[in-house]
Amino acid sequence: MAKLLIIGGVAGGMSTAAKAKRENPELEVVVYERTEHISYGACGMPYVLEGVIPSLSKLIARTPERMAREGVTAHVQHEVIAVDQAGRQITVKNLITGELLTDSYDTLVFATGARAVRPPLPGITLPGVHTLKSLADAAAIEARLGSAQRAVIVGGGYIGLEMAEALRQRGLNVTVVELLPQLLANFDPDIAVLAQEELAAHGVGVRLGDRVLGFSGNGTVEVVHTESGDLPAELVLLSVGVAPNSELAQAIGVALSPQGAILTDSQMRTNLPGVYAAGDVAAARHLVSGQTVWLPLGDTANKMGRVAGTVIAGKEARFLGVLGTAIVKVFDKALARTGLSSQEAVAAGFDFRSARVSATDHAHYYPDKRPLEVKLLWDGPSQRLLGGQIVGHGDAVKRIDVLAALLFKQATIQDLADLDLAYAPPFSGVWDALLLAANVALAEA
Amino acid sequence: MAKLLIIGGVAGGMSTAAKAKRENPELEVVVYERTEHISYGACGMPYVLEGVIPSLSKLIARTPERMAREGVTAHVQHEVIAVDQAGRQITVKNLITGELLTDSYDTLVFATGARAVRPPLPGITLPGVHTLKSLADAAAIEARLGSAQRAVIVGGGYIGLEMAEALRQRGLNVTVVELLPQLLANFDPDIAVLAQEELAAHGVGVRLGDRVLGFSGNGTVEVVHTESGDLPAELVLLSVGVAPNSELAQAIGVALSPQGAILTDSQMRTNLPGVYAAGDVAAARHLVSGQTVWLPLGDTANKMGRVAGTVIAGKEARFLGVLGTAIVKVFDKALARTGLSSQEAVAAGFDFRSARVSATDHAHYYPDKRPLEVKLLWDGPSQRLLGGQIVGHGDAVKRIDVLAALLFKQATIQDLADLDLAYAPPFSGVWDALLLAANVALAEA
Numbered sequence: 001m002a003k004l005l006i007i008g009g010v011a012g013g014m015s016t017a018a019k020a021k022r023e024n025p026e027l028e029v030v031v032y033e034r035t036e037h038i039s040y041g042a043c044g045m046p047y048v049l050e051g052v053i054p055s056l057s058k059l060i061a062r063t064p065e066r067m068a069r070e071g072v073t074a075h076v077q078h079e080v081i082a083v084d085q086a087g088r089q090i091t092v093k094n095l096i097t098g099e100l101l102t103d104s105y106d107t108l109v110f111a112t113g114a115r116a117v118r119p120p121l122p123g124i125t126l127p128g129v130h131t132l133k134s135l136a137d138a139a140a141i142e143a144r145l146g147s148a149q150r151a152v153i154v155g156g157g158y159i160g161l162e163m164a165e166a167l168r169q170r171g172l173n174v175t176v177v178e179l180l181p182q183l184l185a186n187f188d189p190d191i192a193v194l195a196q197e198e199l200a201a202h203g204v205g206v207r208l209g210d211r212v213l214g215f216s217g218n219g220t221v222e223v224v225h226t227e228s229g230d231l232p233a234e235l236v237l238l239s240v241g242v243a244p245n246s247e248l249a250q251a252i253g254v255a256l257s258p259q260g261a262i263l264t265d266s267q268m269r270t271n272l273p274g275v276y277a278a279g280d281v282a283a284a285r286h287l288v289s290g291q292t293v294w295l296p297l298g299d300t301a302n303k304m305g306r307v308a309g310t311v312i313a314g315k316e317a318r319f320l321g322v323l324g325t326a327i328v329k330v331f332d333k334a335l336a337r338t339g340l341s342s343q344e345a346v347a348a349g350f351d352f353r354s355a356r357v358s359a360t361d362h363a364h365y366y367p368d369k370r371p372l373e374v375k376l377l378w379d380g381p382s383q384r385l386l387g388g389q390i391v392g393h394g395d396a397v398k399r400i401d402v403l404a405a406l407l408f409k410q411a412t413i414q415d416l417a418d419l420d421l422a423y424a425p426p427f428s429g430v431w432d433a434l435l436l437a438a439n440v441a442l443a444e445a
Numbered sequence: 446m447a448k449l450l451i452i453g454g455v456a457g458g459m460s461t462a463a464k465a466k467r468e469n470p471e472l473e474v475v476v477y478e479r480t481e482h483i484s485y486g487a488c489g490m491p492y493v494l495e496g497v498i499p500s501l502s503k504l505i506a507r508t509p510e511r512m513a514r515e516g517v518t519a520h521v522q523h524e525v526i527a528v529d530q531a532g533r534q535i536t537v538k539n540l541i542t543g544e545l546l547t548d549s550y551d552t553l554v555f556a557t558g559a560r561a562v563r564p565p566l567p568g569i570t571l572p573g574v575h576t577l578k579s580l581a582d583a584a585a586i587e588a589r590l591g592s593a594q595r596a597v598i599v600g601g602g603y604i605g606l607e608m609a610e611a612l613r614q615r616g617l618n619v620t621v622v623e624l625l626p627q628l629l630a631n632f633d634p635d636i637a638v639l640a641q642e643e644l645a646a647h648g649v650g651v652r653l654g655d656r657v658l659g660f661s662g663n664g665t666v667e668v669v670h671t672e673s674g675d676l677p678a679e680l681v682l683l684s685v686g687v688a689p690n691s692e693l694a695q696a697i698g699v700a701l702s703p704q705g706a707i708l709t710d711s712q713m714r715t716n717l718p719g720v721y722a723a724g725d726v727a728a729a730r731h732l733v734s735g736q737t738v739w740l741p742l743g744d745t746a747n748k749m750g751r752v753a754g755t756v757i758a759g760k761e762a763r764f765l766g767v768l769g770t771a772i773v774k775v776f777d778k779a780l781a782r783t784g785l786s787s788q789e790a791v792a793a794g795f796d797f798r799s800a801r802v803s804a805t806d807h808a809h810y811y812p813d814k815r816p817l818e819v820k821l822l823w824d825g826p827s828q829r830l831l832g833g834q835i836v837g838h839g840d841a842v843k844r845i846d847v848l849a850a851l852l853f854k855q856a857t858i859q860d861l862a863d864l865d866l867a868y869a870p871p872f873s874g875v876w877d878a879l880l881l882a883a884n885v886a887l888a889e890a
Contacts, residue, residue: 011875044810044870058810158869287865299868299875306884320863327867336867361840365489365503395806395840398873401847401866408864409854418765419853420732421846422772422781423744424603425489428843430456430744439751 001028004312005090005105007080007248009033010040011298012279013111014062015305016312017072023313030103031067031074032092035134038062038074043298045138046159049145050166056135056142083108085252085272107274107312110254110262111305112245114280114296118238123215129236132159141237145170148235152176152224154212155239156183158328161195163237164204165331175205175231177212177224179240186324187335188342190356191375191389198333242296244281257283259294266318268308276312278304285321288339288386288407289348295324325404327397336400339387339407340377351380355441359433361396363425372396374437376403376413383412383445390433399434413441446473449757450535450550452525452693454478455485456743457724458556459507460750461757462517468758475548476512476519477537480579483507483519488743490583491604494590495611501580501587528553530697530717552719552757555699555707556750557690559725559741563683568660574681577604586682590615593680597621597669599657600684601628603773606640608682609649610776620650620676622657622669624685631769632780633787635801636820636834643778687741689726702728704739711763713753723753730766733784733831733852734793740769770849772842781845784832784852785822796825800886804878806841808870817841819882821848821858828857828890835878844879858886 004020006013009031021029031038039062047053064074075092081100082091089104116131118124128148130141151167153160156178168174176183176199183199183206184192196206213225215236224231244261246254255263255271261283268276280296282304300322310317325338345352354377362369372392378385388403406416417438423430431439449465451458454476466474476483484507492498509519520537526545527536534549561576563569573593575586596612598605601623613619621628621644628644628651629637641651658670660681669676689706691699700708700716706728713721725741727749745767755762770783790797799822807814817837823830833848851861862883868875876884 041808041810041870041875043868043875044808047811047870052812053810162869297868299877300865302875303880321865323865325865325867327869327872329869329871334872338865338867363486363489365486365498366492367497395872396843398841398867399843399846401844401864401877401879402850404865404867405847405850405856406854408860409851409856411850411854415853419846420745420766420768420770420783420849422770422783422843422849423488423742424607424772424774425486425492426774427772427779427840430486430488430747432744432846434846435748 001026002106003028003030003104004107004109005103006031006109006111008111008113008279009038009074009076010042010113010279011301012113012281012305013109014039015302016109016111016278016309017067017074018070019306019309020313021071023310023315025071027313029072031072032078032080033074033076034079034095035136036076037135038064038067038076040135042133045132045135046162046166049138049141049163050169056138059135080248083248083252085275107276109308110249110275110277110281111279112248112281114242114244116238117241117243119240121212121214123217123221126215126217126221127219128217128221128234129215129238131238132163141235144235148172150233151235151237152231152233153237153239155241156206157185157239158326160237160239161199161328161330163239164199165329167235168202168204172235175207177207177210177226177231179209179211181209183208184328184335186341186344187337187389188375191335191373191391194333194373194391195330195335198330202331244294246281249277257292257294259283261294263292266320267311268304268319276308278308284319287321287323289344291348293322295322297326323404323407325400327400332393333391334394334397335389335391336397337387337389338400338404339385341387341389342377345377345386350386352377352386353380353444355437355444357433357437357440359436360429361392361433362427363429366425370396372433374433376437376441378413378441378445383414385411385413385416402434413438413445417442446471447551448473448475448549449552449554450548451476451554451556453556453558453724454483454519454521455487455558455724456746457558457726457750458554459484460747461554461556461723461754462512462519463515464751464754465758466516468755468760470516472758474517476517477523477525478519478521479524479540480581481521482580483509483512483521485580487578490577490580491607491611494583494586494608495614501583504580525693528693528697530720552721554753555694555720555722555726556724557693557726559687559689561683562686562688564685566657566659568662568666571660571662571666572664573662573666573679574660574683576683577608586680589680593617595678596680596682597676597678598682598684600686601651602630602684603771605682605684606644606773606775608684609644610774612680613647613649617680620652622652622655622671622676624654624656626654629780631786631789632782632834633820636780636818636836639778639818639836640775640780643775647776689739691726694722702737702739704728706739708737711765712756713749713764721753721757723749729764732766732768734789736793738767738769740767742771768849768852770845772845777838778836779838779842780834780836781842782832782834783845783849784830786832786834787822790822790831795831797822797831798825798889800882800889802878802882802885804881805874806837806878807872808874811870815841817878819878821882821886823858823886823890828859830856830858830861847879858883858890862887
């Protein structure tokens with residue numbers, strides 16, 4: 001019986017395990033996970049901390065006991081510390097007992113994920129300076145919520161903004177400090193500013209273009225030192241980026257992307273025989289630029305795992321790539337993006353154009369209508385759609401998926417204008433905001 | 446100066462007029478509209494009657510005065526009664542004075558719309574038996590709302606269900622009588638039943654497979670006679686279908702579709718030189734079946750008008766066709782569809798398959814999540830997507846547009862599974878409902 005061994009048991013790893021076992025019940029499937037939990041909805045952690053979801057345990061999708069019933073052996077608090085690819089063996093450390101053990105494999109999957117970057121700043125190890133990647137991280141922040149009154153969030157990306165909302169809603173005084181001159185670096189500045197306005201409207205301070213120099217405090221963090229001045233804080237969240245946990249793979253010769261993520265083919269195979277990667281640790285092909293990118297997101301991790309599991313089980317599947325499609329809630333607003341931003345379009349060498357419209361999500365005469373901003377980017381010469389960004393309220397912003405579908409099919413702005421979209425006054429204007437944007441784009445093209 | 450004459454001044458006609466004048470200010474543009482109003486949001490009428498929108502006047506987008514400022518002459522209460530295509534002349538009746546006048550044209554557009562069908566049943570002319578097509582129709586229903594306590598809606602299509610909600614919310618006792626064994630004939634029966642359940646949950650009676658035989662009453666409608674028995678009603682809405690107002694066009698030799706709608710090419714040209722059609726009166730190509738269909742919907746009418754106006758102004762545009770994409774609100778639920786239903790797929794000769802999933806619109810652990818049903822139809826041999834139906838709540842159901850985009854690009858169910866859709870817990874599960882449906886479809890394919 002062939003044996004599949006998976007390092008890492010969250011989104012990518014556990015999707016691989018479950019799918020492989022389901023597609024090929026003959027397979028022996030063993031998972032080693034370093035933390036205490038497998039298969040949890042990490043993207044839900046800000047909402048537990050906000051108090052919207054009652055407890056972290058609600059995020060746990062599968063337990064080792066449940067996986068055992070499905071025929072998958074999952075060991076938690078077990079860290080794989082070495083891989084002997086020639087001998088098809090790994091060395092594992094039981095993090096509770098400290099005991100070392102070995103295990104063997106026929107097929108190996110790196111689903112080691114990513115870690116939050118902790119820059120080597122003075123005071124970075126002070127209690128109260130947190131990152132948010134695991135359930136344990138979330139529990140540690142939760143434990144501090146009772147006493148902290150002021151929070152500083154370092155980094156204005158997706159997690160930074162979700163946590164700014166969460167902590168503000170819990171009554172803390174919150175300031176976001178961002179090194180760049182805008183929040184949400186993979187949105188265009190004119191769109192990202194709408195997130196900034198929403199934060200300001202809810203009393204969250206934002207310092208752009210400011211650099212954090214370090215942290216200080218008497219036994220616990222009390223002050224964040226930045227170039228523009230000190231900020232008192234009993235709670236600091238570092239959300240300045242993530243890095244792939246690819247060291248173990250690199251040590252055995254697995255090829256990495258320039259970003260340090262594991263390179264795979266569309267079957268999630270690495271350059272080594274019988275060795276796969278899936279989830280946040282893996283690079284991917286960008287479906288618009290064709291470039292190798294590293295865009296670790298939870299839904300992508302699950303899709304990669306599903307493909308890896310299917311292929312390992314001996315069936316056909318492929319993961320074609322990503323568009324960086326994402327959506328983020330910031331208080332009452334939602335911002336979504338797909339494909340290339342203006343900066344990314346320049347970097348990828350496109351002679352791009354853009355158009356932006358201010359529309360509404362429902363008919364102008366329907367009482368619950370709310371503003372909906374749509375920005376389109378397209379390639380000037382070919383009129384091929386390159387990307388889109390939408391800002392509005394609630395589910396209306398999921399319209400971004402229409403653009404993601406068109407990008408996947410390499411559609412043009414004319415294609416967007418030609419779409420037959422669903423119309424009724426409680427759901428859109430007679431010209432859906434996307435069609436208005438396409439019409440403006442065509443007029444400018 | 447060339448003269449454009451447009452018969453009909455609502456969605457298709459006024460879009461044609463406005464666009465033609467904007468693209469070619471040299472053009473003389475004259476519109477004749479039979480009713481009192483041009484350019485109103487007819488789809489909003491049920492919501493005025495429901496009391497959600499304060500008055501019918503809110504639906505009026507453009508007045509003749511405003512059009513005059515844009516350089517378009519729009520005559521209301523003027524009915525074109527004859528066309529002399531050889532002499533490029535029309536005869537118009539002023540419906541206020543009864544006066545007849547003539548006018549000339551270089552280019553003629555039939556934007557004559559559709560009318561509500563009034564079957565020749567006994568008592569059909571009794572006061573209290575209404576249709577809902579024009580603002581005057583809506584005003585007549587509104588005038589009766591004060592006294593009517595019981596309403597019967599004949600026909601369970603989009604307007605029938607929207608009006609069932611509207612009248613029920615206004616406190617009336619409402620029964621929908623439908624000849625077919627299901628509501629919403631262009632949805633699959635297993636999906637349409639969800640609308641029926643929603644009506645029942647809000648106290649609306651539904652009689653399926655029942656035939657209305659006639660109406661009776663002492664000076665005003667009091668009873669609706671059906672095959673299964675009498676229903677008392679002081680208000681009746683007939684919503685049993687529409688018919689194209691194509692008689693005038695037919696009289697001068699304009700070619701019609703089997704449904705009686707005007708046939709056009711993709712530039713909205715009819716078979717006669719200098720004669721165009723746009724809006725509800727025009728047929729269209731179905732983008733999945735390739736067949737000529739007649740699916741009069743407000744957003745389609747606007748798009749056709751925009752194309753007609755652009756072409757008449759001497760610029761390039763084309764209307765490629767329709768998917769019958771539609772969305773309807775039924776109390777707290779929304780139902781949407783695009784492409785072919787099962788019945789339509791059979792009729793179009795496809796060897797189709799279908800899959801249905803019960804998912805949620807937001808992450809399973811996010812507190813505001815609600816059920817979302819997705820049904821996909823695809824061609825068995827080619828796995829090409831043929832259609833989709835979604836039932837859920839609010840804007841989440843606008844996901845149908847993703848399927849509409851894929852249908853337009855002739856995508857497969859594998860394409861759908863490959864999409865990089867936007868994920869965050871307040872907006873979808875980590876597997877969006879559409880991706881879940883695609884995965885189930887692939888497993889069954």
